[in-house]
Amino acid sequence: MDRVYNFNAGPSALPLEVLQEAQAEFLNYKGTGMSIIEMSHRSPEYAAMHAETKALLRELMGVPEDYEILFIQGGGSLQFLMTADNFLNGKAAYVNTGVWAKKAMAEAKRFGEAYEAASSADKNHSYIPTDLQIQPGTAYLHLTSNNTIYGTEWQDFPEVDVPIICDMSSDILSRPVDVTKFSLIYAGAQKNLGPAGVVIVIVKKAFLETARQDLPPMLSYQNYAANDSLYNTPPVFAIYMVNKTLHWIKRQGGVAAIAAHNKEKAQLIYDVIDASCGFYRGHAEPASRSLMNITFNLPTAELEKDFIAEGKKRGFVGIGGHRLVGGCRVSAYNAVTVEACRALADFMKEYQNKHA
Amino acid sequence: MDRVYNFNAGPSALPLEVLQEAQAEFLNYKGTGMSIIEMSHRSPEYAAMHAETKALLRELMGVPEDYEILFIQGGGSLQFLMTADNFLNGKAAYVNTGVWAKKAMAEAKRFGEAYEAASSADKNHSYIPTDLQIQPGTAYLHLTSNNTIYGTEWQDFPEVDVPIICDMSSDILSRPVDVTKFSLIYAGAQKNLGPAGVVIVIVKKAFLETARQDLPPMLSYQNYAANDSLYNTPPVFAIYMVNKTLHWIKRQGGVAAIAAHNKEKAQLIYDVIDASCGFYRGHAEPASRSLMNITFNLPTAELEKDFIAEGKKRGFVGIGGHRLVGGCRVSAYNAVTVEACRALADFMKEYQNKHA
Numbered sequence: 001m002d003r004v005y006n007f008n009a010g011p012s013a014l015p016l017e018v019l020q021e022a023q024a025e026f027l028n029y030k031g032t033g034m035s036i037i038e039m040s041h042r043s044p045e046y047a048a049m050h051a052e053t054k055a056l057l058r059e060l061m062g063v064p065e066d067y068e069i070l071f072i073q074g075g076g077s078l079q080f081l082m083t084a085d086n087f088l089n090g091k092a093a094y095v096n097t098g099v100w101a102k103k104a105m106a107e108a109k110r111f112g113e114a115y116e117a118a119s120s121a122d123k124n125h126s127y128i129p130t131d132l133q134i135q136p137g138t139a140y141l142h143l144t145s146n147n148t149i150y151g152t153e154w155q156d157f158p159e160v161d162v163p164i165i166c167d168m169s170s171d172i173l174s175r176p177v178d179v180t181k182f183s184l185i186y187a188g189a190q191k192n193l194g195p196a197g198v199v200i201v202i203v204k205k206a207f208l209e210t211a212r213q214d215l216p217p218m219l220s221y222q223n224y225a226a227n228d229s230l231y232n233t234p235p236v237f238a239i240y241m242v243n244k245t246l247h248w249i250k251r252q253g254g255v256a257a258i259a260a261h262n263k264e265k266a267q268l269i270y271d272v273i274d275a276s277c278g279f280y281r282g283h284a285e286p287a288s289r290s291l292m293n294i295t296f297n298l299p300t301a302e303l304e305k306d307f308i309a310e311g312k313k314r315g316f317v318g319i320g321g322h323r324l325v326g327g328c329r330v331s332a333y334n335a336v337t338v339e340a341c342r343a344l345a346d347f348m349k350e351y352q353n354k355h356a
Numbered sequence: 357m358d359r360v361y362n363f364n365a366g367p368s369a370l371p372l373e374v375l376q377e378a379q380a381e382f383l384n385y386k387g388t389g390m391s392i393i394e395m396s397h398r399s400p401e402y403a404a405m406h407a408e409t410k411a412l413l414r415e416l417m418g419v420p421e422d423y424e425i426l427f428i429q430g431g432g433s434l435q436f437l438m439t440a441d442n443f444l445n446g447k448a449a450y451v452n453t454g455v456w457a458k459k460a461m462a463e464a465k466r467f468g469e470a471y472e473a474a475s476s477a478d479k480n481h482s483y484i485p486t487d488l489q490i491q492p493g494t495a496y497l498h499l500t501s502n503n504t505i506y507g508t509e510w511q512d513f514p515e516v517d518v519p520i521i522c523d524m525s526s527d528i529l530s531r532p533v534d535v536t537k538f539s540l541i542y543a544g545a546q547k548n549l550g551p552a553g554v555v556i557v558i559v560k561k562a563f564l565e566t567a568r569q570d571l572p573p574m575l576s577y578q579n580y581a582a583n584d585s586l587y588n589t590p591p592v593f594a595i596y597m598v599n600k601t602l603h604w605i606k607r608q609g610g611v612a613a614i615a616a617h618n619k620e621k622a623q624l625i626y627d628v629i630d631a632s633c634g635f636y637r638g639h640a641e642p643a644s645r646s647l648m649n650i651t652f653n654l655p656t657a658e659l660e661k662d663f664i665a666e667g668k669k670r671g672f673v674g675i676g677g678h679r680l681v682g683g684c685r686v687s688a689y690n691a692v693t694v695e696a697c698r699a700l701a702d703f704m705k706e707y708q709n710k711h712a
Contacts, residue, residue, distance in 0.1 A: 002384065002387075002389050003383065003384065003389045003390070004388070004389030004390060006389075006390050006394055008390075008394065008395060008396050009396065010396075010589065011393060011394060011395060011396065011397065011589065011592060012394060013390075013394050014391065014393065014394055016383075019382060019383050019391055020383070022382065023379055023382040023383060026375060026378065026379040026382065027359065027372075027375050027376070027379060028358065028359065031358075032360070032673075033358050033359050033360030033362075033671070033673070034359070034360060034362050034364075034369075034673065035370065035375055037367060037370065037550075037551035037552070037597070038362055038364065038367060038368060038369050038370055039364060039367060040364050040365065040366075040367065040674065041367065041552070073429035073430045073431070073434075073553065073591070074429045074430055074434075074574055075429070075574075075588045075589055076588070077573065077574050077587065077588040078429075078430075078574045080574075081572045081574055081575070107572055110572065188589065190589055194393075195393035195592060195593050196393070196397070196589040196590065196591055196592050196593070197429065197553045197554075197591035197592070197593060197594060198553075216437045216463055216466065217433065218430055218431075218433050218434045218436075218437055219437070231433065232431045232432070232433040233366065233367065233431055233544065233546055233552040234552065235429070235552055235553035235591065235594070236367060236551060236552050236553070237551050237552070237553060237593055237594070238553060238591070238593070241393070315389070317388075317389070317390065318396060
């Protein structure tokens with residue numbers, strides 16, 4: 001079977017083993033005589049998988065017992081709304097690191113004051129700002145840990161006196177993170193965790209108690225927590241694929257081992273960029289470089305178009321940049337192999353030699 | 357491979373062919389070298405599947421061009437909220453046919469007056485009320501076309517002068533329906549359409565124009581329509597499985613042919629109930645009987661427990677009743693075969709002969 005080198009920005013590559021396991025038991029989950037997607041979410045088999053998924057996430061990320069783990073539909077975009085609707089009491093601080101951060105802030109403005117604690121807009125979000133201005137009476141600080149469009153990523157999270165809410169959609173489980181620094185973490189599954197259709201929310205119980213009480217059940221974190229994310233039918237298949245992906249991460253040696261792989265993978269590409277004498281120009285400033293999304297330009301738009309087309313012929317998929325930055329973007333999420341990155345690095349060098 | 361007779365109430369049985377097709381191409385969708393869940397929702401391959409799914413639904417249900425078809429996450433429960441949030445201007449009428457109708461009405465009360473146009477609460481929702489009281493100034497009438505817990509189903513929809521919003525989660529595509537009678541239809545996929553994780557919304561464009569304008573994007577039907585349900589990453593896998601299920605319905609001969617099968621299937625079970633001299637007692641009044649969910653009791657709770665356990669040994673899964681009605685419930689959604697229903701009917705007769 002011909003599988004391509006998949007560098008899609010999301011939805012994106014999943015571990016081949018995970019896909020193969022899901023495929024093998026697709027008609028008969030653990031001897032039940034049914035597909036996992038044909039069974040009741042109140043069945044003991046589903047319940048066991050649901051609980052195991054939370055336990056694996058707790059183990060792999062080191063989530064303390066005083067945090068809840070929730071599964072919610074609607075993607076990061078619904079989280080932009082829910083975080084503010086649940087927790088914006090008065091005003092909240094947002095770090096504007098690009099499109100997704102701005103979308104989160106736009107939703108927050110419906111519920112109170114949402115101000116920019118810092119911004120990288122002055123340089124088309126090519127860096128992570130470090131000087132944050134937190135105003136008194138701030139309910140929370142919202143961060144976007146990794147910015148897929150620009151290829152920037154927080155290297156160290158800021159030390160502040162207010163609760164931190166963090167959108168980790170595009171780098172969750174890619175590196176060790178101290179969960180206790182955050183009051184709420186959310187992450188759409190479709191980069192590092194599984195298919196589109198479920199968001200993981202990790203929320204500190206003490207913070208959860210401060211949430212608004214009068215919300216509709218489908219927008220209330222407290223309701224999800226009170227019902228173990230089973231107030232209504234959960235997105236079974238997406239959670240199931242997250243479960244398999246977490247098992248895979250564990251088999252790789254856990255998050256620390258995954259992080260080492262990710263570093264090696266990104267370095268292969270960044271090394272080509274840095275040694276290219278300006279043929280490849282990285283968008284992100286080196287100190288803010290993402291290990292997940294590597295963004296760069298070629299000397300001309302024509303060369304970029306040709307590079308992407310030529311790459312596609314060689315089996316490299318998803319390397320076109322986002323329209324806001326242009327150029328190229330290589331997404332090297334957890335499931336992308338070192339081999340894929342090495343093959344791409346070799347292609348980049350070859351391409352440069354031919355066209356420089 | 358041992359597949360059971362799956363009578364789950366939802367998530368529920370899917371057509372074996374659909375599962376087999378999805379399994380076969382799970383690692384490589386149409387020669388792309390990727391799984392459908394690994395590819396960008398902006399890719400031409402995804403876009404083609406997305407458009408085809410809408411076209412198939414339009415064709416099979418006879419959805420006119422002046423209706424939009426949307427894909428939304430969050431299940432029917434989020435629709436309870438969204439329908440009212442978008443359209444409840446003043447007051448709205450709800451027909452209380454049980455738990456799900458009541459949940460929809462509870463959400464509506466956040467946005468205005470929601471009153472009962474009729475109710476079947478007096479007889480534990482064993483029938484569909486026909487005498488509706490619609491007050492002047494009513495924004496819409498909300499119906500639940502099929503009531504899974506009680507096994508009741510609207511046979512003919514009421515003729516009223518106000519827009520009708522209908523929750524068809526548990527009987528969509530099970531029988532021909534005149535879409536033009538409705539201003540908005542919504543249906544969670546996990547009964548007749550696919551796995552949990554996506555809701556189909558069919559909404560009349562003229563009605564959509566009357567929706568509130570100031571809603572958050574993730575709660576605004578207008579936003580979904582303006583972006584062809586691609587404002588953010590859609591639940592790709594769920595939509596893909598809906599696509600395959602729609603193809604399967606078409607291969608069966610379309611909705612009319614499916615409806616004939618469904619009638620035959622339900623009749624097999626109802627005939628056993630009606631000929632059982634009271635050993636099996638149907639919960640729903642005959643004139644309101646659902647073709648999707650057949651609810652009944654045995655003479656004692658002990659016999660019910662034994663019947664369900666004995667059934668499970670014979671490979672009949674999911675025949676326990678909902679706790680609000682008790683007894684047994686057989687869900688015979690589109691994908692449940694005539695053979696499965698015949699086997700269950702035979703078992704019911706055999707069980708009665710042994711225990712009556």
